[in-house]
Each structure stands twice: as C-alpha cells, then as structure tokens.
Amino acid sequence: MNAWCLTLRLLRQDWRSGELYLLSAALVLTVAAITAVGFFTDRVEATLERQGSALIAADLALESSRPLDVRFADAAQARGLRTARTLEFRSVVMGERPQLVLMKAVDPDYPLRGRLRIGEALDAPDRPVESGPPAGEVWVESRLLRLLDLRIGDSLGVGESRLRIGAILTDEPDQGRSFFNIAPRVLMNRADLDATGLIGPASRVTHRLLIAGAATAIDAYRDWAGSRLAANVTLTDALEARPEFGSAVERASRFLHLATLVTLLVAGAAIALASQRLVERQTDAVAVMRCLGAPRHLLMRVLIGRLVLFGLGASLIGCLLGWLGQAGLLAALADWLGTDLPPASPAPVLVGLATGLITLLGFAVPPLIQLARVPPLRAIRRDLGTPRVSAALALGAAGLALALLILWQAQDLELGLKLLGGVLATLLALIGVVLLLVRLAGRLAGRARGVWRLGLAALTRRPGAAVLQIAGFGIGILALLLLAVVRVDLLESWRETVPEGAPNYFLINIQPHEVEPLRTFLNEAGIATPELHPMISGRLTRIGEHAVEPSDYDNPRAERLASREFNLSYGTEPQPDNRIVAGRWWSQGAEAAPQFSVESGIAETLGIALGDELTFWVSGHEVSGPVTSLREVRWDSFNVNFFVVASPALLRNEAATFITSFHLPAEREAVIAELARRFPSVTTLDVEAILGQVRQVIDRGVLAVEYVFLFTLGAGLLVMYAGIQASLEQRRSEHGILRTLGAGRRTLLSSLAVEFTAAGLLAGLLASVFAEATGWLLAEQIFELEFGFNPGLWAVGVLGSGLAIGLAGTLATYPLLIHPPLRALRGGNS
Amino acid sequence: MSDQAASAVSQAIGLGKHVTGPAGGLTILAGLNLEIYAGEAVAILGASGSGKSTLLGLLAGLDDPTDGEVWLCGRRVDRLDEDGRAELRAGQVGFVFQNFQLLPTLTARENVLLPLELTGTPDAARRADEALNRVGLSARAGHYPRQLSGGEQQRVAIARAYAPRPAVLFADEPTGNLDQTTGEHIIDLLLDLRQETGTGAALVLVTHDPRLAERCDRRLRMHDGRLEPLA
Numbered sequence A: 001m002n003a004w005c006l007t008l009r010l011l012r013q014d015w016r017s018g019e020l021y022l023l024s025a026a027l028v029l030t031v032a033a034i035t036a037v038g039f040f041t042d043r044v045e046a047t048l049e050r051q052g053s054a055l056i057a058a059d060l061a062l063e064s065s066r067p068l069d070v071r072f073a074d075a076a077q078a079r080g081l082r083t084a085r086t087l088e089f090r091s092v093v094m095g096e097r098p099q100l101v102l103m104k105a106v107d108p109d110y111p112l113r114g115r116l117r118i119g120e121a122l123d124a125p126d127r128p129v130e131s132g133p134p135a136g137e138v139w140v141e142s143r144l145l146r147l148l149d150l151r152i153g154d155s156l157g158v159g160e161s162r163l164r165i166g167a168i169l170t171d172e173p174d175q176g177r178s179f180f181n182i183a184p185r186v187l188m189n190r191a192d193l194d195a196t197g198l199i200g201p202a203s204r205v206t207h208r209l210l211i212a213g214a215a216t217a218i219d220a221y222r223d224w225a226g227s228r229l230a231a232n233v234t235l236t237d238a239l240e241a242r243p244e245f246g247s248a249v250e251r252a253s254r255f256l257h258l259a260t261l262v263t264l265l266v267a268g269a270a271i272a273l274a275s276q277r278l279v280e281r282q283t284d285a286v287a288v289m290r291c292l293g294a295p296r297h298l299l300m301r302v303l304i305g306r307l308v309l310f311g312l313g314a315s316l317i318g319c320l321l322g323w324l325g326q327a328g329l330l331a332a333l334a335d336w337l338g339t340d341l342p343p344a345s346p347a348p349v350l351v352g353l354a355t356g357l358i359t360l361l362g363f364a365v366p367p368l369i370q371l372a373r374v375p376p377l378r379a380i381r382r383d384l385g386t387p388r389v390s391a392a393l394a395l396g397a398a399g400l401a402l403a404l405l406i407l408w409q410a411q412d413l414e415l416g417l418k419l420l421g422g423v424l425a426t427l428l429a430l431i432g433v434v435l436l437l438v439r440l441a442g443r444l445a446g447r448a449r450g451v452w453r454l455g456l457a458a459l460t461r462r463p464g465a466a467v468l469q470i471a472g473f474g475i476g477i478l479a480l481l482l483l484a485v486v487r488v489d490l491l492e493s494w495r496e497t498v499p500e501g502a503p504n505y506f507l508i509n510i511q512p513h514e515v516e517p518l519r520t521f522l523n524e525a526g527i528a529t530p531e532l533h534p535m536i537s538g539r540l541t542r543i544g545e546h547a548v549e550p551s552d553y554d555n556p557r558a559e560r561l562a563s564r565e566f567n568l569s570y571g572t573e574p575q576p577d578n579r580i581v582a583g584r585w586w587s588q589g590a591e592a593a594p595q596f597s598v599e600s601g602i603a604e605t606l607g608i609a610l611g612d613e614l615t616f617w618v619s620g621h622e623v624s625g626p627v628t629s630l631r632e633v634r635w636d637s638f639n640v641n642f643f644v645v646a647s648p649a650l651l652r653n654e655a656a657t658f659i660t661s662f663h664l665p666a667e668r669e670a671v672i673a674e675l676a677r678r679f680p681s682v683t684t685l686d687v688e689a690i691l692g693q694v695r696q697v698i699d700r701g702v703l704a705v706e707y708v709f710l711f712t713l714g715a716g717l718l719v720m721y722a723g724i725q726a727s728l729e730q731r732r733s734e735h736g737i738l739r740t741l742g743a744g745r746r747t748l749l750s751s752l753a754v755e756f757t758a759a760g761l762l763a764g765l766l767a768s769v770f771a772e773a774t775g776w777l778l779a780e781q782i783f784e785l786e787f788g789f790n791p792g793l794w795a796v797g798v799l800g801s802g803l804a805i806g807l808a809g810t811l812a813t814y815p816l817l818i819h820p821p822l823r824a825l826r827g828g829n830s
Numbered sequence B: 001m002s003d004q005a006a007s008a009v010s011q012a013i014g015l016g017k018h019v020t021g022p023a024g025g026l027t028i029l030a031g032l033n034l035e036i037y038a039g040e041a042v043a044i045l046g047a048s049g050s051g052k053s054t055l056l057g058l059l060a061g062l063d064d065p066t067d068g069e070v071w072l073c074g075r076r077v078d079r080l081d082e083d084g085r086a087e088l089r090a091g092q093v094g095f096v097f098q099n100f101q102l103l104p105t106l107t108a109r110e111n112v113l114l115p116l117e118l119t120g121t122p123d124a125a126r127r128a129d130e131a132l133n134r135v136g137l138s139a140r141a142g143h144y145p146r147q148l149s150g151g152e153q154q155r156v157a158i159a160r161a162y163a164p165r166p167a168v169l170f171a172d173e174p175t176g177n178l179d180q181t182t183g184e185h186i187i188d189l190l191l192d193l194r195q196e197t198g199t200g201a202a203l204v205l206v207t208h209d210p211r212l213a214e215r216c217d218r219r220l221r222m223h224d225g226r227l228e229p230l231a
C-alpha cells in the first residue's frame, strides 16, 4: 500500500490515542517561543533604534560648518526619505537687555524623530508637539524668560526682526548634541532666518541635514553618502551618536536572544524525552508490523514521514501561538513601542517552522531509525527489549541540530560557538555526573531496606532511563534557576549600570586654576568630591611607522575618528568601570614611563594593536608612546571616560582643561545656577534626559526579557512533566505486578516518594551548580556585568527541587495506585 | 531446488540454532528436519525452553539459523535479505501470538486491515469486514484492543492472520493466555478458517495442551533440539 496513506492513517490514529500530546506540546512551545521572540525582537530593535534616533531627531544626520550641498537633501528625497534642515549658532537677542542665546532655526518638519515638548506658561505642565515653531514665532527656554523678565506673548528682538514668544521650550530630542552651552536655547522657524540678517558669510553656524525613513532606504543612503562626504562633513547615526545608548540596546537584544536560546534548549530536552517515550511505546507495534511483512524501508518512510507531518502541524500551531504571544507583548508595551511600527515581517514564521523541524528531526530521528530496526522476532520474544539507540548517533544528530540552531539564533559566530561549547560541555557533564550519582544511589539501595530499597532500586534498575529522566529534571530545574539568576542577578545588575545616583551633570572647560576652588565649592554644596580628569586634545598622526590618513580607512567611522581631535587624558589608576582586556595598566603611578591605554573598540576600528607606538599632535608638537593596555569601557555608566589615556609622564606638562561628573538630585538644581555664577567659564552639561532614555531602554528591555522567559518557564515545566511521564509506562505494569504480589498502597506510595525525591534532589544539586556557573559565565563573558554568588539559590534549588519533583512525581503516579491492579497489567490507558 | 521443497509449504533441512551468551554457548536446535504440506495442521509440543518458539521464528524468517536450510513457499528464506523476507511474510505467512499483539492504537477493524494494506490488496476493506464477521466480532469492529477481552483480542488476531489468505499460519501458544473453553473455541476457529480460506493454508501450532494437539493432523514433540513424531 501507499506509504503516504499509511503514514496519514497512523498519524491520525496516534493522535487519537494521545501518544503525541506531550511531544506536540514541547514542539508547539518551542516554535511559539522562537516565533514570538522573532517577531518581537524585530520590533523591539526597531523601536530601540528609533529611540536612539530621537536622540539626534533623525535616523541619520549630516553635519558641517558650511552649508550642505543640496544634492545630499535631493538624494535623500529621491529615495523617499524625509529631510529637515537646522542651523545652530550663538546669537544675542534683545529684551530689556541683550542676552546671549543658542539659536536654532529649524524646518517645520523638525524633529523627524522624537518629540519637542512645550509649555504654555511658566508653571503649566508641558505637552508634546509634532513640529517646530510656526513662522514669526520663537520658543524659548524658561531661563530666558526669567533672565529678561519676559512672558509668553511678548516679542523678542532677533537680529533685525522681532518674533513673538509662542511657548516655553521644555524638551528638545537632540538637545544632548549641543550641550556645550549654558546659554538659554531659542528655537525659531528657518523661514524667518533671512529677515533677521543674523547669518553672514563669516558666521559660525552648525548646519545639519536630518534624514529619516525606512531602514533599508536609510542603509542605502548611508552607503551612498558615506563615499561622497567632503572633509568638513560628518555623518552620524543614532547609536554611535550616543555610545551609552547603543550599549544598552545591544545588551537588550542579547538578553532577548539568550532567552530564546534557553527556551530552545530546554524545549529540546522535552522533545528528546517525549520522543524517547514514543519509541518505547511503539516498539511492539513496529515488531508486529514487521512480522506482518512491512519492509524496513516502508516502515522508515512511514515513521519519518509521520514525524515530519506531525512536526509541520505542530510548528504551524506554534507559529500561530507565537504570533498571538507577540501581539500580547506588544499590547503590554504599547505605551513604549507606539503604534506606528511597521508590520512584523513574515520571516519569523519561516524561522519558527525551520526550528521546529530541525529540533524534532535532530532529537527524534535517531530513536526512530533504531525503531525501524526492531527485530520482528520481538513479537514472539519480548525479552529482546527496546532497541538501544546508538549514543553516538543520538548525540551526533542532537548536537548537529543544536549547533545549527544556536549558531543561527546567536547570529554571531563567536558568541554562537561560545554558547555551543558551553551547552555541549554542560550536557556531557550533566550526563556524566548523573551516571555517577545513579551508581551511587545503586550502592545505597543495596544497603537500604523496605521502601527505601524499592525506591532507590527503581532509579538504578534502568540506568539509561534514569539518566535521561534525571537529566530532564535537571535541565528543567536549571532553566528555572537560570531564570532566577538572570532575573535577580543579571537584570538587576544591568539596572545598576545606571544606578539611582548615576552622574547627571558634567562640568567641562574647567581651567587648572579653578580645580581647587571648584572642588571646595562642590564639597560645600554637599556633593561628594568627584574626581577631576585632565583633558587635552590631540590629533592622532601615526600608528607605529604608519601615518594616519582618514582616507586610509574604508570604514566611515574609522575615517571620521582619524580626522577628528581626540580628547586625551592622563592618570595613575584606570577608572573603576574600565576593564583591562589586554596588556597591563602602568603600576608605577605618576612615575610610570610614557605609554598609552586605548579603549578596545576604537583600537579595533583604527587597527591599533598592543605594543603599537602612537603619535599625537598636541598643541604644536608630537607626543608619542607605546600602547601597553587595551580597556573595555562601560559607556552606559555615565562616568567620565576617555578613548585614550596616557601615563602622567606623557601629558602632564601639556595645557589641559578639566572635566568631572556628579549626581545632583533634581530639587537641588539651584546649585547649578550658583556654580554658573561663580565659575562663568565652566560649561555645565545636563545629561538627565539621556540618562532617562537609557533607563527606559533598560526597564523595557527587562520587561521584554521577562516576558520571553515565560516561555522558558513553560518549557522547563514541560520537560519535568515529560520526565515523570517517561517513567509512567514502565511503572504501570511494574506496579500491577508488585500489587498482585501483595505490596500495599502505602508501601508503593512511599517508594515512589523516595524515588522521585531522590531524583529531584540529584537534579536540583546539578542544576544549582550549572545555574551558578552559567550565570557567572553569562555575566562575565557576554553581558560584562557584575555577578554575585547566591547561596539562597542552592537552598531553593536542591531542597525545592527535591520537594517539588517528589511531590509532583508521586501525585502523577498516584492514579496507578488507585486503579485495580488488573487494569495496570492489561496495559489499559484509562 | 528439490522437489520436496517445492511441494512443502514450509521445510527445514538440517536446521541448527546455536547462541552464545555471556554464560557460554547454548545449542537450541541441532539437525532438525521438518516438512509441512499445504492444508495440514501440525501441532508442536515440548517442554518449556525446548526451543519451540525459536523454531517458529526460524521457519517464518524472523531469525537466522546457524546451520541448515529454511524453505518457505518454494524460496530459501535464509538466503533472502530482510526486504525479501518481509515481502514473503506479507503475502504468504500469518501469525498468531500468545499475547495477541494487536496494535493498541488501532481499532479491531484497523488491525485486521493493516496486513491487507501492507500488501496493497484491492478489496481490503471488504475482506477485513468479512474476516471480522467470521470470527463473530463485527459488532466490536470500532473498539480498541484494551476494550476487548483476551479471547476477543485473540479472535481479532486470527481474523488479521487469515484475512490476507496466507499459505501458512504460525501460532505460538495462541491459547496460552486463555481459559480452557475460550482456548478450544480459538482452536476451532483456527482449524475451521484454515479450510475456508480456500487456499488450504497450513497451520503450525505450538501448544502445551495435549487435548488441543489431538485435533491436529500431526503431532511432533521437540526434544534435544529435534522434532520427533508423537503417536
């Protein structure tokens, strides 16, 4: 007969008999998790990028000190991108007295990303608006009104024009870009600019062309423009404009991918357990079919065809659930994600289907191949047992499937390989240790009596099954503990990268003679004495013997860095949030020989290696020294940090200004006004807004990750259920026999409790060890976060798992004990 | 091919089975000869562990002999590969087992249908219904094995074995799990159906019960790895 026909019929019958429920639950869950995360991550990443975009009010910004060539704007519009131009300059406005302000003239479309906020009166709450001021109107910072005793509706002299003060400007998305000013900010319409006569050929103006639109068009434009930039034009995108933001976004996306991977692994274990059980239940059937003359190739086709059909079906359901899941998540995060996101792409569905099939085939095909080899003789000789799956084949196929999926999901070869290595090592160690422990339990069983013996012996009678079961429990608990570790430790320490007291003010342009008075001033104001770092600008001229020319670099970022002045600093100790990743920091303090320490990211971009001799052009002469260390910098800590730090010997004698950062609670803002009065040349930067943005990314990121972990939780519970189910079959007939031999219910119940509790304790112990190790590795290697060991976890892990599995297992098997033994012996299902 | 082999449905010549286990070697069968002709019913008796099931497995091509030849419907089974044997089994051999061996996920009717579908029999459904009807279980066609008594399950198994009209039917202690009355009823069915199938199938019946064996055409006793005729 037709193999397909038989396949379909068997599949239908298997389904009706309920044998596939567990496997399908595991599969549906895996696919749902992958699909949901796929849909969701796409959108979260888009949102995060868009939030980054808000920081420059666009997706891309071109910036120059001269008017920008119109072809840049034309090319953008030709690609269907939106554009807006801004001009920023210092100017003096006239109220009752003249006042220096920072003027920004903007197109009506400004801002392209993010929102302006304005208030109607000094104390009125502010509201977001969609575009900049209309012609004839200016929006001003409240400070200006106070300084000039003006009110809304008054007019302000701007060059040769008088413009009406239309609103109080409370928030500009891209304000962070221009914080080097303490002058009050004024926003005007670009249409009014000519009439003011403020801009002449010699004026110092920053011209910007803001561009926003679909991601693909933006990428294309970036490539197009990147190669056509004049020397005085820079091109910025959001994430690199604010490294602290970029690094939070990157972590968020890593967390999401990690959560998906963990779900995948755990669900994989459930699938492995479930398919093993399926094989056990079908051995007899296959032997009989072979007796009836079904050829092996037909059986193989039927078995695998059935698996694939079933896999496709379950995966489709999983995709649907995944889509629903992400819809729920989007609804939960609607206030953050907004509703104007592009619709989710269908790609995650394909990814989900492929993942489902790969997982299923990888874990279930080896047992099936063995199944097709069941000797027909087994139909008359039951003692031939279940066919043994070759360990090499099973591990090979599962390993291959895992490797494929991990490398694919991690989307980063190095991270993928690291994860893969970790996972395989963990699995092998898990199986090895379980084998050992099972042996040990066997020894104990030999000495034990009564129910103890019965219970412990049950664990050791079928070592293979017990190892699988305990490994399954272990993986389930591991997933749960990892959730705890990640939630409590990793996510918390992620939040703490921007702690409550993170610096929200930067002071720059501090002259050397102001250092001591400023320190005293801050001290008296009750601000913990911050460290003041010297800052010297220098242009990188040579790396080793090689002269640095911006045109040497293909990478536009490297090109820009090479053409830019670096802010150099010197010191005796590395900043506390820096981590030396190569070489060593100088140990002789102020006496150290001339040398440099370079941030590892920029070193990679510019091709600087440990030991290279760097030469900088600093105030008219060359300064050079070797690179003796590379540092990783946590940009999202909001501390003062430098790409390049020198030993004091190199730069001590150069003219420097100083920079510092500190935290000032909102209610004490008066200190800043006083500071501005006492130290007029010092520039104050308020980074509270960016701080808030980064905090928001982290908070929402944490929420999203926790949501994804719900799937992991489901998978963890499922794998434990699968572990209990796995033993249910064998137990059914065993208990029938024991009961006919006169074993009382209480004896059997106690032996069950002993067995499951022992399995739970063993699994919990293993899971705790691996959860701690994994947490530590993740923190150190992948997220660069602090990790604290957690004794509470061990207690909960070991005792909790013993209790939970002991209870769940006993309860699950209890029905076997209330049914009459005859039914158990006859293999009844109900 | 010898003439004898051609006329016998199933034949063993100098059959030997030797197994080596961890506890050393064991000779189960040695120099066993047997011929079974179309239409006859042969009972095989013998002590437990004497090798009856082993012989049956070898005759049906479920296992490989260590010595000798096994012929089935004119073909030498021990020279065929696994797929060749499967094909032979699918068309020519029926089985009835001590523990019934119905597929638990299939209904009674689907169990009977299975071998017919495996051989691609055109009027499979009709023949399955006929067979079920003949064993008196038409009313239970939609029931699963676990909803049937042991005797009923064995009747389904017999329907399944005869439905494809095999040349030879092997039954290994088909009544071993049943009470005496039910057992006799099963043997009746086995013997009657043999004639009704039209092809005159041979029946090889392994049993411990001398009274059931009495009803067969020939009785053989397994002893010392060989078969000897019983009066």
Ligand SMILES: Nc1ncnc2c1ncn2[C@@H]1O[C@H](COP(=O)(O)OP(=O)(O)OP(=O)(O)O)[C@@H](O)[C@H]1O
Pocket (backbone or CB within 6 Å): B019, B021, B026, B028, B046, B047, B048, B049, B050, B051, B052, B053, B054, B055
């Ligand atoms: N593969 C094998 N390995 C080891 N011993 C075997 C093997 N197959 C059969 N035996 C042994 O050969 C002997 C005959 O077994 P067989 O099952 O044929 O006996 P039997 O006559 O059917 O017994 P019963 O009436 O109890 O069913 C037994 O002692 C059995 O243990």
Ligand SMILES: [Mg+2]
Pocket (backbone or CB within 6 Å): B052, B053, B054, B172
């Ligand atoms: Mg036997």
